[in-house]
């Protein structure tokens with residue numbers, strides 16, 4: 001295991017999801033929330049992908065996977081129900097593309113943690129593939145501890161921090177106030 005978490009800005013970046021079933025729908029939702037331009041490639045699609053395509057939120061290419069489908073993608077997700085097709089997707093991807101293979105993560109270069117968003121606060125949990133169910137349970141515990149009130153708290157902290165940072169105070173005084181600000185919450 002050699003994975004490291006990062007906060008990636010996918011806004012406006014092309015992403016291709018191969019497959020259009022349950023897992024592909026979950027990955028597509030995640031990519032859309034991140035602001036990516038999502039294309040789904042699959043001969044048949046489940047209800048959720050059909051709806052998203054109908055609403056113009058993503059583009060559905062109604063066809064079987066071909067290597068050319070990955071052409072300009074930043075992110076590639078192999079999410080078909082065929083291990084063989086998913087392996088071909090991983091093989092066709094370039095070494096600089098971000099690749100997630102849902103049935104065999106080791107064929108790609110990233111996997112997807114469970115997330116909890118409270119505005120500017122993002123918590124994410126990975127069990128390194130040991131147990132997606134456990135990851136979800138830990139997320140649910142964190143959701144109780146970090147309830148909805150944290151959205152506002154974080155917005156306030158952000159504004160206060162900007163004020164302190166742009167003030168004429170000494171660096172030492174800024175640090176002191178920034179620490180106190182975080183401790184108050």
Ligand SMILES: C[C@@]1(CC(=O)O)c2cc3[nH]c(cc4nc(cc5[nH]c(cc(n2)[C@H]1CCC(=O)O)[C@@](C)(CC(=O)O)[C@@H]5CCC(=O)O)C(CC(=O)O)=C4CCC(=O)O)c(CCC(=O)O)c3CC(=O)O
Pocket residue numbers: 026027100101102103104105110111112113114115125126127128129130131132133135136
């Ligand atoms: C490695 C990883 C790679 C990746 O997909 O990026 C991966 C891999 C695999 N998952 C499998 C199965 C299931 N995964 C879920 C659910 C989730 N899986 C997610 C992430 C990850 N799953 C990554 C590691 C995360 C970590 O490190 O903890 C979550 C957290 C996020 C998300 O998917 O968005 C999401 C929580 C949903 C939520 O938010 O509630 C369910 C339950 C369900 O579907 O309801 C089942 C069925 C039950 C079971 O089998 O446990 C299988 C076997 C497939 C098979 O049997 O063929 C593999 C393949 C393998 O393990 O090799």
Ligand SMILES: NC(=O)C1=CN([C@@H]2O[C@H](COP(=O)(O)OP(=O)(O)OC[C@H]3O[C@@H](n4cnc5c(N)ncnc54)[C@H](O)[C@@H]3O)[C@@H](O)[C@H]2O)C=CC1
Pocket residue numbers: 018019020021022023024041042043044045046063064065079080081082085102103132
């Ligand atoms: N990582 C995760 O969280 C999880 C992964 N899985 C794995 O994900 C796989 C997919 O599961 P579901 O979404 O439930 O499957 P599904 O049966 O709902 O969907 C499969 C999709 O793949 C498409 N497909 C098949 N051949 C294709 C091809 N040649 N080109 C393009 N699309 C093709 C089908 O048209 C369909 O849209 C499962 O095989 C399972 O191993 C399952 C549960 C969770």
